[in-house]
Amino acid sequence: MSAAANEPSPSDGERLLSGWGRAPVSRARVVKAHDGLEATAALAAASATGERLIGRGLGRSYGDAAQVSGGVVVDLSGATRxxxxxxxxxxxxxxxxxxxxxxxxxxxxxxxxxxxxxxxxxxxxxxxxxxxxxxxxxxxxxxxxxxxxxxxxxxxxxxxxxxxxxxxxxxxxxxxxxxxxxxxxxxxxxxxxIESSAMVVDTERAADLDDCMARMEERDAEYRYSVAWIDCLARGRHVGRSVLTRGEHATSARLEGAGRAAARFGPGLRAYDPRELASVPLTPPVRLLSRKAVAAFNEAWFRKAPKERRGEIQSIQAFFHPLDGVREWNRLYGPRGFTQYQFVVPSGAEETLRSIVGSLSSNQVPSFLTVLKRFGAADPGHLSFPAKGWTLAVDIPLGLPGLSELLDGFDEEVAAAGGRIYLAKDGRLRPELLGTMYPRLDEWREVCDRLDPARTFSSDLDRRLSLRRPLRRPLRRPRTSPGSRRTPLGRSPGEVAP
Amino acid sequence: MIDATGMPQSGVLLGGTSEIGLAIIRRLATRRLGRVVLAGRDPAALEQRANELRSSGIDQVSTFVADVRDAGALDGLVSEAWARLDGVDLLLVATGDLGTAELSELSAGRVASIFEVNAGGPAAALLAFAEAMAAQGSGRLVVLSSVAGVRVRRANFVYGAAKAGLDAFAVGLSEALEGSGVGVTIVRPGYVRTRMTAGRSQAPFAVDPGDVANAVVRALETGEKIVWVPAILRLVFAGLRVLPRPVFRRLPG
The missing domain is CATH 3.30.465.10 (Uridine Diphospho-n-acetylenolpyruvylglucosamine Reductase; domain 3)
Structure with missing residues (x-):
């Protein structure tokens, strides 16, 4: 599918929409709402005609959350006051x-x-x-x-x-x-x-996944911000080798002591003007992020990171939003697009995390963006994703044969461990596992049905996972297909990648 | 809905008793397919196949009696399928009839009929579903073509000529649908061991319906548009296509 569009568009009308991952795609009538009045008018019109409706902003959810095939999409990205x-x-x-x-x-x-x-x-x-x-x-x-x-x-x-x-x-x-x-x-x-627009950042390398988790458990409490990038193509004893970056907002005292590094934050220390450094002007006909390219990137990224560096001064954009420097970087994944598999498993379920990272490595899933983080306590949102434990997010190019089956297997491991996957990133979850992953789903459905008994609000995500409506009956499916001779991603178990 | 990995949740099998078609349906049901309409001519045979699918665990299976040669019936199928399935993600066209290639048995009417079942009807169905899928901005059309249409042989030339027509139509339709959210997958199997081929001499590179099913699932995931089953046939036919006629004629099988 080459026509996926997630750019904000100035006009109303029917068009193809997708999320940031550029798949799945569907067609809907887009209504631009520049304020609350226009939005409520669009909602009243859809209620009257019985059309399905969903809101949309900048289209950054990865899957099909902000689109509804054959329905009305209220684009609120212009209501910015x-x-x-x-x-x-x-x-x-x-x-x-x-x-x-x-x-x-x-x-x-x-x-x-x-x-x-x-x-x-x-x-x-x-x-x-x-x-x-x-x-x-x-x-x-x-x-x-x-x-x-x-x-x-x-x-x-x-x-x-x-x-x-x-x-x-x-x-x-x-x-x-x-x-x-x-x-x-x-x-x-x-x-x-904040006292300044600067960050003070500590960076360190971890040799493998267990080393990374240990370092995070030991010292995360000392930092407000913490995340680890993982090389999921590393093999053998290097599985899960990673780069931890942790930091704080710099106090003005800390920044004043930083000498030349502080100059770019201006006299008030709070200058902030992030720019896009580059853009991907069109979707190349093929995926540029091939397995070899990603492996080379990951190797370089890991080696470039210091074994340990303390107190580096960074900008907000470098620390929080490095990918925003490249406009429409999602196009690099080519016409088939990509998905992000993000799950959380509770503390104590580290074995599930190891198993999935090991499987990503043995299947040589070419992800250059794999991120591990520790979550604190959950909030009371019925379908809120975070829960105390570990979350891993993996960008995966679509179009790999066997991917559907591989990720279905991960779903089962995550559900069995009491974890869940993140709906804002999802484009392919096994619908049967939704209720296990989100045990308060029925409570949430009751609130939705009370507000909207006619089910005007719907999205492709809703329809694909039967979010608002229970499955007619649980589907009985064999776990793997008896007819398939291929292992996931077309590799035989013992095969060693180049 | 079709998910990000290309797996459909709802589908129509036209040629609802086709062994290859049913093998593909069963294989897709191990992924996401849970709502199916089997369409074809013989109500009793369709119902039997529907029961088999239900007992293998597919959630919602229903049947629709339609002759692929009847344009009115195809229109009825489109509206009925959208109503029953709440949107159609997949149309699988698996109608086919080997007919005959004996000149003594052929007549103008017989040739027209073989063309209608193997090409005209399927093309009309593809068109009708393509239009409705383009309106929803998503959908996959899977067409069972055949290597018989790649280089037509004496032994089944009427069938082969019709498949050649259907194959070319599907390639063109795929181009016409570029940018619509709807994709076409053209499947070119070689000899498949089914009821239809039973009793005929088995050609080299013979496969089973399950092999075709695996290749189709793979193509839906990768987005591949033309699928040869087995894959080696792509190379084999690159050679056969340019083989001089006197040599091609003498090939066994």
Missing amino acids: LLCFDGASGVVTAEAGLSIDTLLRTSVPEGWFVPVTPGTRQVTLAGALAADVHGKNHHVDGSFAAWVERFKLATAAGTLEVSKERESDVFWATAGGMGLTGLVLDLTLQLIP
Whole structure:
């Protein structure tokens, strides 16, 4: 499929949509809403005609969460007004479509940072709530919803003012609810104070997965931000070799002592003007990120990282959003696109993590972006993804034969360990496992059905996984196909990759 | 919905009693396929196949009686399939009839009929489903072509000529659907051991329906448009295509 489009478009009309992974693709009528009034009008129209409807922001969820085949997609990426910003308390109220990017350009120079940012700043605030996104600080600060004070939600039953006290079940059904409770029109968020726009970063290498996990368990508590990049193509005793980066916002005292490194943060120490360094202008007809290219990249990336370096001064964009420097980098995966497999397993289920990392290595799945992080306690969102334990996120090019079966096997391991996969990244989960992974699914369905008995709100994700509607009966499926002679990804078990 | 790895959840098998078609359905059911309509001419045979699929664990299977040569019936199939399956992810076209290549048995009417079953009807079905799939912006059309159409042989030239037509139509349709979200997969099996070929002398590189099914699942994952089963036939036919006629005529099988 070559026509996947996830760029914001200026006009209304029917078109093909996909998520950031560029697959799956479907067609819908897109209605641009520039404010709450336009959004509620679109919702009323769809309710009247019986069409399915879902909201969409900047299209950064990886799979099919923000599209609905044959229905109406309300594009709120144009509703970007900053309604209120209190420079004393750091409380901001903004329309749904304001991006973290735009917010930071205003707030950082004033000494305020978003409490939670995912790996890209090109997400809308409403999208961040709908996915209940997490960042490198989850073990300290929790996920996005924890910092949302209230929001306005256009539901099929009317517009509600929602907070943790008022309509609290709607609040927590919306946090992580993938847009299926309603259209968030605006929201109020508590920011965190920073003294500078610089980060102080410690980097170290870990020899293998166990070494990495041990280092994280031992010293994560000392850092607000922590994450590990893993080389999932490394083999043998190197399986899971990794680079840990952990850091803090630099205090002004720390930055003033940093000499020349501090100059670029300006006289007020809070200069912030991230730029795109490059862009991928078109989708190449083939995947540029081949297994060999990724292996070479991973080798270089690991070797380039210092064995140990303390106190490096970095910019916000280098520390939090390095990929945003390359516009539309997702095109590098070629016309078939890619998926991100992200799961969490509870502390104590390290064996599952080892097993999956080992399998990624033995199958030589060419991922150059594999990230490991420790989560803190879960928030009360019915479908919120984070839960105390380990989360691994793996970018995987689509089009590898046997991938569907390989990932289905991972799903079973994750579910058996009491873990789950992240719906904001998903394009292919086994629907039968949804209820096991999200045990509060029925509670969430009740809230949705109360707000929207006619089921106007729906998405391709909803339909593919039967999110809102129980499966007619559990499907009985053989675990692997008896007819298949191929092992996953077309390799025989003993085969050694070049 | 079709998932990111290309696996469909709902599908229509046209030629609902085809062994190869059913093997593909069963194989896809080990991944995501759970809602199926079997369409064909013989209600009793369809119902029997539907029962077999149900007992093998496929969630929703129903049947629809339609003759591929009847354009009105195909229209009915499209609307019925969308209603029953809540959107159709996959159309699998597996109708076919070897007919005859004996000049004494052939007539204008017989030739037209063989062409209708093997090419005209399937092409009309592909078109009808393609249009509806393009409206939803997603879908896969899988066409069972045959190597018999790649270089037509004396022994089955009417069937081969019809398959050549269908194959070419599908290649062109695939181009026409570029950018619509709908993909076409053209399957070119060699000799497949089925009821249809039973009693005929087995050609080299013979395969079973399960092998075709595995190749189709693989192609849906990789996005490959033309699938030879077994894969070696791509090379074999690259050679056969340019073989001088007197030599080609004398080949066994």
